[in-house]
Amino acid sequence: MTTHRIRVGIDVGGTFTDAVAVDATTLDLLGQVKVPTSHHHQDGVAHGIVEALDRLLDQTGHAPEDVAFLAHGTTQATNALLEGDVATVGLIGIGTGPGAALTRRLASLGKLELTPGRTLPLSYAHVADPDDPSAVSAALERVVRDGAEAVVATQPFSVDRPEGEDTVTAAAGERGLPATAAHEITSLYGLQKRTRTAVVNAAILPRMLATADLVDSSIIKAGVRAPLMVMRCDGGVMALDEMRRRPLLTVLSGPAAGVAGALMQERVSEGLFLETGGTSTDISVVRRGKVAVRHAVILGKSSYLSALDVRTVGVGGGSMIRIDGGKAVTVGPRSAHIAGLPYACFASAEDLRDAKLATVRPMEGDPADHVVLDAAGGRYALTMTCAANALGRVPEGDFARADQDVARAALAPLAAALGVDVATAAARVLDAGTAQVRTVVEQMIKDYRLDRDTAVLVGGGGGAASVTPHLAATTGQDGRIARHSEVISPIGVALALVREQVERIIPGATQEQILAVRAEAERAVTAQGAAADAVEVEVTVDPQTNTVRAVATGATELRTQDRGHRAGDAERLAAAAASLHSDPATVRVLAATPSHTVYGTEVHRRFRGTRHPVRVVDADGVVRLHVPDACVAATTAGDAPSALASLVDESTSYGDGGVRAPALRLLIGSRIADLSGVLDPGSLLALARSELGSRAADEPVVAVVEART
Structure with a gap:
């Protein structure tokens, strides 16, 4: 069934x-529009957002009050840093004695290079005693005289004692200055890195605040009552007020929108997402249903910003073909878009009449080995998309689909120059282009220890067909192009979950401290509108760094929708068997809840013994969890604490590396509670009890227990 309620995702790109x-309800795509990004309008990008929304509502026949969820992703923060369009930051260091010497060294952050020859504009002032109003006022006066438009307050050990930073930022706020306390950006130790992250946040703060206010008022004026959310760089969304506090979280959020689409629409649980545009391919990882994140490098320095781990290769659908010495074929990084040339495969057969192969230097400084066609209709670029269409890699209805006969005619002069047929020439081009992508894919599979047998390649973006199908064919891995791949990013924005991450350095963290970090993350997402009953929290405790990390995610409404399709027993079994690479006759049901079915089989390997791989399949027939070797136990919420205590005790390992509890996942209701990030058995069981606390005693619970080796 469908309703009049819609979720709207808007992706603000550079063009x-x-x-x-x-x-x-069904999460089906109802409509899509594209408008020029309004950088130069008096209302900035807000004008384009409202224009896109108006056109979308008109196209789909909906009213503003039908919008149940509205979110947008933006490259504005990223572009501001890339272009050096930032505010002057007033950095107020706090402290006396040895700490003061450390803090004063932070004035060197003014040497951070934004663009070649241009450094981050920064003015430093020092306050010995933050409780001295006259000293704080004098410091603020000094940085304002130097042109500061935003203020950062920083003090050694402010993670534990934040009062000094809070006093300074409050004083800045009274003067109408946007201000950031370093401890609010991250609660991790490391004065230099913490302050550097806060300074970059402040540098984009005024510009992002102005945009946020314009977008907010424009959306309200348009009649939308749903709260406006903003895409984060870790694949989730946050409330607009949170973006006003930490705009840095939107940096690098462009690729995050695409992988969020793969995660939510395509329901990828293990694999790589390759978002291919005209010039490049962004590659990111989904492991066990979670996007892979790491601390990002910003302005050439490491930061405490947790962002999607995305690696970019300079090969896209518009990458031009190059030929060296009449034989060797290479691809990119120059694209037809930058060269100002149309793709040959999108010309007409008449346009390509009398086509002759030539090599050119697209831009000053480029090698003169880029292949073009000079034909009756003008000059055309030969691209990856041309080769993919010539080889039949682009499916019917795809955004990049061209007439295969025209594409083959476009490749014919290149094939003649190489002394091969058209299919071989096209394959050589795709081999050359995807080889660069394959190198990165192989490295990411290794880095994240993905199971090659189950990892799927999912392509998104307008150029997806030029990379993913051929890469899948040559590697033998499962691969597909995402539905509506050309708008996978705004789909990801529309479907993204509210997300918050809380990190604390807690040496020898107790169960109570770990649960407190978990509760803080849960409160943060519910405060931003996530439905409390559907929040999932993943907790990781790193004993080497003493870091306790909690990542909470949740939807802004309970997703109890009645989808149009529910998989039957046979379909779910087939999905599990395919993922397990096993005959369905050897796969059996191990346990089930109303939302999930757990399947398993046995694999006998010489010298490695018997393994019991497990797959968890949801009601839609989608594999949600892969575990290479696990035991499964069905219980109830009431009996689970004692049952889990026995399971954890039996599967805990002891060795030179210390005590290692098993990786535990619990199937509860519609959720998969991932508790695998905790190594201490007592803390693990305490977290499990917190997950079960609000459940009815007779509610079914399934435990998937993976012993660590």
């Missing part, structure tokens, strides 16, 4: 703003 409407 175009894309918007989609998704049915809030």
Whole structure:
């Protein structure tokens, strides 16, 4: 069934703003529009966002009050840093004695290079005693005289004692200055890195605040009552007020929108997402249903910003073909878009009449080995998309689909120059282009220890067909192009979950301290509108760094929608068997809840003994969890604490590396509670009890227990 309620995702790119409407019940795509990004309008990008929204509502026949969820992703923060368009930051260091010497050294952050020859504008002032109002006022006066438009307060050990930073930022706020306390950006130790992250946040703060206010008022004026959310760089969304406090979280959020689409629409649980545009391919990882994140490098320095681990290769659908010495074929990084040339495969057969192969230097400084066609209709670039169409890699209805006969005619002069047929020439081009992508894919599979047998390659973006199908064919891995791949980013924005991460350095963390970090993350997402009953929290305790990390995610409404399709027993079994690479006759049901079915089989390997791989399949027939070797136990919420205590005790390992509890996942209701990040058995069981606390005693619970080796 469908409703009038829709979820709207808007992706603000450098050139175009894309918007989609998704049915809030079925999650089907209802409409999509594209408008030019309004950088130069008096209302900035807000104008383009509202224009896209208006067109989308008109196209789908919906009213503003039908919008149940509205979120947008933006490259504005990223572009501001790339272009050096930032505010002057007033850095107020706090402290006396040895700590003061450390803090004063932070004035060197003014040497951070934004663009070649341009450094981050920064003015430093020092306050010995933050409780001295006249000293704080004098410091603020000094940085304002130097042109500061935003203030950062920083003090050694402010993670534990934040009062000094809070006093300074409060004083700045009274003067109308946007201010950031370093401890609010991250609660991790490391004065230099913490302050550097806060300074970059402050540098983009005024510009992002102005944009946030314009977008907010424009959306309200348009009649939308749903709270506006903003895409984060870790694949989730946050409330607009949170973005006003930490705009740095939107840096690098462009690729995050695409992988969020793969995660939510394509329901990828293990694999790589390759988002291919005209010039490049962004590659990211989904492991066990979670996006892979790491601390990002910003302005050439490491930061405490947790962002999607995305690696970019300079090969896209528009990458030009190059030929060296009449034989060797290479691809990119120059694209037809930058060269100002149309793709040959999108010309007409008449346009390509009398086509002759030539090599050119697209831009000053480029090698003169880029292949073009000079034909009756003008000059055309030969690209990866041309080769993919010639080889039949682009499926019917795809955004990049061209007439295969025209594409083959475009490749014919290149094939003649190489002394091969058209299919071989096209394959050589795709081999050359995807080889660069394959190198990165192989490295990411290794880095994240993905199971090659189950990892799927999912392509997104307008150029997806030029990379993913051929890469899948040559590696033998499962691969597919995402539905509506050309708008996968705004779809990801529309479907993304509210997300918050809390990190604390807690040496010898107790169960109570770990649970407190978990509760803080849960409160943070519910405060931003996530439905409390559906929040999932993943907790990781790193004993080497004493870091306790909690990542909470949740939807802004309970997703109890009645999807149009529910998989039957046979379909779910087939999905599990395919993922397990096993005959369905050897796969059996190990346990089930109303939302999930657990399947397993046995694999006998010489010298490695018998393994018991497990797959968890949801009601839609999608594999949600892969575990290479696990035991499964069915229980109830009431009996689970004692049952889990026995299971954890039996599966805990002891060795030179210390005590290692098993990796535990619990199937509870519609959720998969991932508790695998905790190594201490007592803390693990305490977290499990917190997950079960609000459940009815007779509610079914399934434990998937993976012993660590």
